[in-house]
Amino acid sequence: MPTKRPTPADSTTNHPTHGYIGDKSRYLARMKRIEGQARGVHRMIDEDTYCIDILTQISALTKALEGVALGLLDDHLKHCVLDAAAQGGDEAQTKLQEASAAIARLVKS
Amino acid sequence: MPTKRPTPADSTTNHPTHGYIGDKSRYLARMKRIEGQARGVHRMIDEDTYCIDILTQISALTKALEGVALGLLDDHLKHCVLDAAAQGGDEAQTKLQEASAAIARLVKS
């Protein structure tokens, strides 16, 4: 299963363990929208938009990012972590250690 | 770096209550960087980067956004809200109501 990817084409076929692949286009679309929201906040600041309205946009942007992060994490647990767990051994513990650290960063950010 | 405003003076004279004006270029630079970070996350997903590494980037992005929001809020309180408070009357209460609602959204997002 592990591959380093020779061609872009492979990227969808050769990384079956990256859980989000199935929804990849949806995640890409969400990140495009988030990038647009960031650009929107930039423009609001540039145009001296009322501060509170900018803060509202930033809260929306943060929530959108949080949604992407929770989705990726869920996919990761259901794929990488479950796969590692099924195989057993240290790998599963390592994966969970990583996941717990990522969860802690999300909760604190 | 094209700008929409004819003279810098206008931006300050026309919106004297927008507290962030002083640091405007710094805020614009921070949002440019955040936009770049969002683009980076998009690319990481597109290139099937390991999920945990993407989550790390998203946490960094969220913290950067939080920093911008707290900065804008601080400026807003120190300028708009203080000004309104100095004049007294309902305006001050309205501004604080707005600010409190924005703070609640930030805390919850």
Next chain:
Amino acid sequence: MPTKRPTPADSTTNHPTHGYIGDKSRYLARMKRIEGQARGVHRMIDEDTYCIDILTQISALTKALEGVALGLLDDHLKHCVLDAAAQGGDEAQTKLQEASAAIARLVKS
């Protein structure tokens, strides 16, 4: 500003700017409930309750605390900070500096 309590009374008369005084009994009741929720989580752990159910209770407790914090902050802004702002001078800036730092701690916690 009128005060509610006769003897330890000084504590209210000497701190007339403590905005939450009006709702004090409501805040005290909310904190009693939160204390009870903390005790409930302790009991759940002691009784080996299923982990996910404990986490649900902790999330509820955190939200309840957040509600108290946002309420106190709102009261603080509307009373202490507005009063200081009305008087003008450095005091207002100091109060806002404090408030901004408290908001940042809340957003990050």
Next chain:
Amino acid sequence: MPTKRPTPADSTTNHPTHGYIGDKSRYLARMKRIEGQARGVHRMIDEDTYCIDILTQISALTKALEGVALGLLDDHLKHCVLDAAAQGGDEAQTKLQEASAAIARLVKS
């Protein structure tokens, strides 16, 4: 320190999947401290302590709770979820579904 269980053995043998058992006394001590912090906030409100100081305590309390939640979640993933994953089947998916929902509640709370 009265306890509800007759013998320590029972608590470990009857709930072998509750991952936090090993650290149970530490979690109980942390929750006792949190309960004391909640009581402290109650007292601060009752004694009309300066609002900002109360908010500082609430932020500390929230962080302490967050620490307990992240610890329990980590234990849960490393025990219940890994065990379910090792056995395979729907149980593992169900456990992860639950865990993801709990993580989302934590991130949003």
